[in-house]
Amino acid sequence: MITKLNHVSIFVLDQESAYDFYVNKLDFRVHTDAEMGPGKRWLTVTPPEQPDLEISLMAISAGMMFDEVSAAAMRDLVAKGTFGFGVFECNDLLATYEELKTKGVEFTKPPTKEFYGFEALFKDDSGNWFSLGQKKNE
Amino acid sequence: MTEENPKQYLYRQIIRAKLYIDANYARAIDLDNIADEACFSKFHFSRLFRSIYGKTPHQYLTSIRIERAKDQLESGSSVKEACFAVGFDSITSFTGLFKRRIGLTPAAFQRERNRRKDEIARIPLKHVPNCFAEKKGWTKNSNFREIETIDPRPSVAK
Numbered sequence: 126m127i128t129k130l131n132h133v134s135i136f137v138l139d140q141e142s143a144y145d146f147y148v149n150k151l152d153f154r155v156h157t158d159a160e161m162g163p164g165k166r167w168l169t170v171t172p173p174e175q176p177d178l179e180i181s182l183m184a185i186s187a188g189m190m191f192d193e194v195s196a197a198a199m200r201d202l203v204a205k206g207t208f209g210f211g212v213f214e215c216n217d218l219l220a221t222y223e224e225l226k227t228k229g230v231e232f233t234k235p236p237t238k239e240f241y242g243f244e245a246l247f248k249d250d251s252g253n254w255f256s257l258g259q260k261k262n263e
Numbered sequence: 264m265t266e267e268n269p270k271q272y273l274y275r276q277i278i279r280a281k282l283y284i285d286a287n288y289a290r291a292i293d294l295d296n297i298a299d300e301a302c303f304s305k306f307h308f309s310r311l312f313r314s315i316y317g318k319t320p321h322q323y324l325t326s327i328r329i330e331r332a333k334d335q336l337e338s339g340s341s342v343k344e345a346c347f348a349v350g351f352d353s354i355t356s357f358t359g360l361f362k363r364r365i366g367l368t369p370a371a372f373q374r375e376r377n378r379r380k381d382e383i384a385r386i387p388l389k390h391v392p393n394c395f396a397e398k399k400g401w402t403k404n405s406n407f408r409e410i411e412t413i414d415p416r417p418s419v420a421k
Contacts, residue, residue: 159387167391189400220274220315
């Protein structure tokens, strides 16, 4: 049986800008930052309290993974906010919302009570969006 | 909806305090003074801070100092330099605290990070799951010949 997820990738428009967003705004930790040859970089970050989940901030560049047309299309789709990549959790949603807004993070939905829980939506610097929820009291 | 939330003022004060700690951890911070400035009793301030960040202000300040000390050590500072640069005033207590939190002394942590940094520079593919490396074309025509000496390279887990 599968026991856990340890890597997941997010396509970003600019790895340096993504580094600033995830590390300096979201307070994520850098796990691995490796140069893979000229202009190629493997950059992973982890949420502060989940050090074994590496989030790879993948550059969208033409090469093996994308041809030129596909890379351009992918960049457009990411920038348009097409992709939602996950649900993050915090201890206190209202406070985290206020703090991230102070740091310049763009929210597309303020903290809202829904039938399924309390959530907000924010975008990263590329346009990828995430749900932010509050840890449930057990 | 949040604009009208009555908790907002309290949150803003706590967040201000947290951001103040983030920016001033290297200085001698008087946490009691922060509570006073925010017009909270120390107990109420500490309780609210903990409910938001999962740590008391003092625990949070210590954790930030330890994280920044890790950064200092990774960038080549000596243990003494790292200790004072992040706001600790005793190398002995810094070393003890660091070891309790991280599981290694600062010097051992630095040796381990230097070893890893050196390995990433020499054999970067060892730190990239194979499925990603292949998709990116990093395993073909690679100059990272050292990878051939790794036996066997894990496909995902490191």
